[in-house]
Amino acid sequence: MIEIKNLVKRFGEVKALNDLSFTVKDGVAFGLLGRNGAGKTTCIRIIMEIFAADSGSVRIRGIGENEKQGNIRFGYLPEERGLYQKRKISEQMIYIGMLRGLSKTEAIDRMNLLLKELEAEEYLNRKLDTLSKGNQQKIQLAIALINDPDIVILDEPFSGLDPVNAQLLKNIVRKQADSGKTVIFSSHQMPQVEEFCDDICIINKGTAVLSGNLDTIKRSYPRNTLLVETGLPPTEDVLTSVKSRMEDHVSSATIAQKCYAITLKDDSARGALFEVFTALGQTPEKFIIKEPSLEEIFVEKVGDPTEDEKREEAVA
């Protein structure tokens, strides 16, 4: 478990982190979300002890930043990726493995295992600069996991990956989380995160604006909009009929692509709505509650984008 409490970090006049707090549980995939320059990387770098916070605390598995964390193994994929362009992949992986406390044989074993899992065994003896960007990314991920870390921190892991490799990455992150490890990753690609992360924290201007379990968050939003699909193309006539028949219960009704989106004044009218559609000869094939997408939640929570960009420039 990682507990972040009241982190503050300034770079000159800019407050990169402003009283940031959140908790990451073991065994879940935790998404740290925010616009560019929101403070994700700064927060991660403080966790990785690349620099210290001005105030606040980070406790990892109950151990504070000034105490010895000798037994905790970290795996880190930095946002600024890069390695030795002219050295062999195997040489670099073993090197980082050994720097992170593995023996040479352990490093070789882990390397072989990870490259197999990432379908990248053929690159073992290649030099890094001979690989495509996506494949270099895979190697970076393998290096992040080389020491079988307890805490896995991935900064923007999806950037630069094609859908197949993104899926490969998701599987690996999922596997890490399922085996009880603490997995944090930062991203601004909501669909990727939504698909497989358990908990999230949305950061805006250095402060957590929303954090917790993603399902719980979604459920906390109103559940009174229904999407109805009848198998036939939606028409204005049907919509008007539904509205007039349920005048007391419907607050709004629109056509959204292939379906009708009906927002009810109260949840109890769901059954009546179904019956109205059936009576009109439009028996619903799909009749579902519309949940907000992570993207919608994100946009709702995150403020003026131009201000963020200004902050990003000042911090960079």
Next chain:
Amino acid sequence: MNRTLTIIKFEYNGYVRSRSWRVTTIIFMLLVIAASSIPHFMALFEKIGAGNEKEKILVVSTSENGTDATSAQEMVSLLEQVSPDYDWYAGKKNDDPKALIENGDYNLVVSYDGGEVYTLYGSGYDFAVYGLQATLDTTLTETLRQNRMSQLPADDQTTLTEIMNSHVTGTIESVGKGGAMQNFYLSYIMLYLLFIILMIYGQFVVTSVVNEKSTKAMELLITSAKPTQLMYGKVIGIGLVAITQFALIGIVGIGGMIVNFSAWEERLPVIAEGIKTANFSPILIVWLAVFFVLGYLIYAFIYAALGATVSKIEDASTVTTLPIMLLMIVFMVSMVAMQKIDSMLVKVMSYIPLSSPFTMFSRISMGEAGAVEGLIALAIEIVFVIAIAWLAAKIYRVGVMMYGKPMNLGEIFKAIRTKGSSRI
């Protein structure tokens, strides 16, 4: 410690296994083999160069006793037959050889009193002096023997044997520059070598640091090892690469000299003699090693710290200007000062850490400074290395995570003082 060792190994292998390093080393080894074969080339060039302007040699007979002497004119006509490659002239008894050479009237002057020793005067760096010596030895020996025999009764066997064993040998007196200071050449070569190592391998250190920043490998590295471990590992690893390269070149050079030594003795006897009599004592080699290592560490730490303050390879040259200028000044002044090794300037420089690896070693090897002075310079040097390593580690630690435009000195020190600060 384990991590530092891993870093040292990785850095070392990175260079030693690279093609460019191997090619450079082989080229240098070939050059050294060529240099050790200089006497053979000289023989070749003499053949090719025959017909060019001949060297002018004056022969002066200083004999007091007419009966046992060969007059200058007789010697000249004999030598013209034996060595037609030179222009021979007969001189007067009281000609001043040194003045004649310094005035440029003659390239060489042979002064012979008809006995068993002659003197060959020449400018210290005139190779012709050494090539000629063997010819003179043989010719004059033969002349002496014949002269002595012609004066004997036919049955005087004892004297005949004595005469047959008589031998003329020359001593060479160098005129002008190039005195016979002990180990002058050795010190000279070592200064050059140290300078070259610091120039080449200092650049390696800077490039290596900047490269890790420009390829963005640094963030991964500093979360895997401490910045100080990274810096020390790099500096030591690259230092070992330097030692490997120069050891390989040195071994080939020494081997070449051993194989070709007889040719050196024949054609360039002064240098051969200089090598034979040079004072390569074990203690001197220890001094050399210690000053080399400390000299390298001082400059390498400066290079590493400065390298950490820039993030692009293109900017590297802006920060290396300072240590390169410093190195050039120290080297130039040391070279000039060596001509006057007992001067106050050299004494002062031999205690200043940045220049003492150059000057204190020269003073010790040339017999100008004793062990006590050496140890004092060494103590100052060690304290300075520790201080500079500490400072360099601080600069490195804050510098490696800073990207953007190169930092100036003020920014660097401000960053060092602010705990945990960075511009990221």
